[in-house]
Amino acid sequence: MTDLTDPEALWSQVDAYFGVLAPEDVHLVATRARAHAAGLPDIAVAPNQGKFLQLLASVVGARRILEIGTLGGYSTLWLARALPSSGRLVTLELDPAHAAAARESLAEAGVSDRVDVVVGPASESLATLARAGVDAFDLVFIDADKQQLALYVDLSLALARPGTLVVVDNVVRAGAVVDAAHPDDRVQGVRHMVDLLTDHPRLDGTVIQTVGVKGYDGFALLRVTS
Numbered sequence: 654m655t656d657l658t659d660p661e662a663l664w665s666q667v668d669a670y671f672g673v674l675a676p677e678d679v680h681l682v683a684t685r686a687r688a689h690a691a692g693l694p695d696i697a698v699a700p701n702q703g704k705f706l707q708l709l710a711s712v713v714g715a716r717r718i719l720e721i722g723t724l725g726g727y728s729t730l731w732l733a734r735a736l737p738s739s740g741r742l743v744t745l746e747l748d749p750a751h752a753a754a755a756r757e758s759l760a761e762a763g764v765s766d767r768v769d770v771v772v773g774p775a776s777e778s779l780a781t782l783a784r785a786g787v788d789a790f791d792l793v794f795i796d797a798d799k800q801q802l803a804l805y806v807d808l809s810l811a812l813a814r815p816g817t818l819v820v821v822d823n824v825v826r827a828g829a830v831v832d833a834a835h836p837d838d839r840v841q842g843v844r845h846m847v848d849l850l851t852d853h854p855r856l857d858g859t860v861i862q863t864v865g866v867k868g869y870d871g872f873a874l875l876r877v878t879s
């Protein structure tokens with residue numbers, strides 16, 4: 654019998670039940686284990702969310718993926734596996750220790766040939782990529798410091814093309830996002846992003862709320878229109 658008095662426990666049970674559809678292989682397990690052993694925070698996407706990202710990348714036929722916020726490379730690995738062997742994933746990470754753990758795991762998983770882990774503040778790395786005139790990305794996954802979400806969305810546009818899909822993680826924040834006076838600057842970061850998105854001339858999108866092992870949150874799904 655399901656226990657409806659403890660919603661978080663129920664969400665986790667439901668994630669576990671559907672886990673058969675998003676099984677982790679040894680490399681995904683090892684990526685999580687290495688991040689844990691290195692003392693990285695436990696803030697990677699859940700397996701079902703990683704699988705969801707992988708499916709999105711497959712559906713859009715992504716050949717070039719940009720990720721902002723690598724951590725230990727867990728979401729990176731799910732995404733990289735959607736790429737053809739000639740594809741490219743560029744992932745941006747501020748913390749060299751996080752990047753080092755990610756590089757090791759991605760090498761062990763055999764996707765290093767497709768992935769560049771770029772260390773530095775994402776705003777600078779994004780500007781560098783734009784200056785270098787790299788080809789447009791087909792999918793952008795934004796999952797770094799939430800305070801700068803609006804900036805990351807804006808800078809990503811210079812690296813996008815009409816049709817590029819932009820996914821922004823953790824934008825619901827257990828519902829705190831509805832509080833205009835919320836003291837958490839991550840919540841304010843989401844709200845600034847929503848201000849930017851409202852009537853944006855080049856972006857169309859929506860937000861989907863989610864529950865599960867990661868609690869109550871959600872993601873924005875945006876399409877670059879022009």
Ligand SMILES: C[S@@+](CC[C@H](N)C(=O)[O-])C[C@H]1O[C@@H](n2cnc3c(N)ncnc32)[C@H](O)[C@@H]1O
Binds near residue numbers: 724748751775
């Ligand atoms: C939520 S974690 C990323 C999780 C990862 N996408 C996953 O699901 O496996 C956020 C990461 O963004 C990094 N980060 C924070 N501020 C950053 C910045 N200014 N530039 C680049 N990365 C940053 C953090 O060090 C952290 O590793």
Ligand SMILES: [Mg+2]
Binds near residue numbers: 696796822823
């Ligand atoms: Mg996230």
